[in-house]
Amino acid sequence: MSLIPEGPRGLDPDRDHPAFLDRRRSVDEVRRAWAVRAAQWQAVALAEEIFDGPVTFSTLGLRASGPMRGLIELRVPFDDLESHVEREARFLASAARDPVLSQVPLVYVLGPDAG
Numbered sequence: 001m002s003l004i005p006e007g008p009r010g011l012d013p014d015r016d017h018p019a020f021l022d023r024r025r026s027v028d029e030v031r032r033a034w035a036v037r038a039a040q041w042q043a044v045a046l047a048e049e050i051f052d053g054p055v056t057f058s059t060l061g062l063r064a065s066g067p068m069r070g071l072i073e074l075r076v077p078f079d080d081l082e083s084h085v086e087r088e089a090r091f092l093a094s095a096a097r098d099p100v101l102s103q104v105p106l107v108y109v110l111g112p113d114a115g
Contacts, residue, residue, distance in 0.1 A: 032064035039104035043072055046098065047110070050091045053077035056113060071107040078112030 062070035
């Protein structure tokens with residue numbers, strides 16, 4: 001064990017320097033990313049219509065490709081459990097039929113709004 005720290009190490013000589021990597025995305029990649037954002041806003045609008053009130057949301061792990069494109073947590077108005085379960089079922093059925101939401105595989109978490 002040495003009390004003197006080792007000097008800084010350089011990049012692996014077999015790897016390209018990060019400044020030389022081409023980070024531009026293709027048109028298709030950009031479109032897929034925007035499709036996820038469009039689905040996010042469509043889910044909020046649909047939830048506001050079905051739950052009859054303002055909806056707050058947060059997103060986690062949004063990505064442009066893959067089997068799941070992300071998780072959207074929707075905090076919706078809450079009156080009682082029976083009506084919440086019924087509205088949640090209506091939301092999921094409507095999302096499956098929606099032309100935007102049916103094209104983007106998302107996980108929805110519907111919970112009561114704390115406010």
